[in-house]
Amino acid sequence: xxxxxxxxxxxxxxxxxxxxxxxxxxxxxxxxxxxxxxxxxxxxxxxxxxxxxxxxxxxxxxxxxxxxxxxxxxxxxxxxxxxxxxxxxxxxxxxxxxxxxxxxxxxxxx
Numbered sequence: 231x232x233x234x235x236x237x238x239x240x241x242x243x244x245x246x247x248x249x250x251x252x253x254x255x256x257x258x259x260x261x262x263x264x265x266x267x268x269x270x271x272x273x274x275x276x277x278x279x280x281x282x283x284x285x286x287x288x289x290x291x292x293x294x295x296x297x298x299x300x301x302x303x304x305x306x307x308x309x310x311x312x313x314x315x316x317x318x319x320x321x322x323x324x325x326x327x328x329x330x331x332x333x334x335x336x337x338x339x340x
Contacts, residue, residue, distance in 0.1 A: 241265050244272055252282040258289035261297030270300045277308050288318035293326055305336060315339060 242259035261269065277283070285301070293301075301316075308314055315337040319327065324340055327333040 242268070244269060246272070248280075251280050252284065253277075253280045254284045254286055256286040256288070260292040260294075261290060261300070262292060262294040263296040266294070266296040266300040269297075270303060273304060273307075277312065281312050283308055283312055283314045285314070285316045286318055287316060287320070287323060290320070290323060293323050298326070298330060298332065301332070301336070313337070 242257060242261060242265035245256040245258070247254045247256070255269075255273070257269070259265070283304075285304075305314055317339045319338055319340050321340075324333070324338070327336070327338060332338075
């Protein structure tokens with residue numbers, strides 16, 4: 231894997247890694263009102279030539295409604311032939327996904 235880009239805003243680190251046709255986005259910190267637009271902007275042109283998008287939440291500690299909105303926007307923007315999954319979700323964020331119904335729409339692996 232090749233590390234492509236890290237963005238730091240003081241609250242979240244976004245680390246992108248490409249492996250062939252797979253793009254893995256590792257998030258660390260908080261996905262909230264301040265950091266959600268940064269995530270959305272950083273993914274604008276990264277969906278071409280990939281068939282798998284993995285959002286790795288291993289080090290994500292918090293997600294707000296703004297973060298949920300960006301997750302849904304990303305899910306809608308990826309090409310139809312691209313699979314999106316969310317991995318390494320902690321219990322707190324999984325509870326948010328269950329409560330909001332996102333666990334019924336997205337492929338989530340704890």
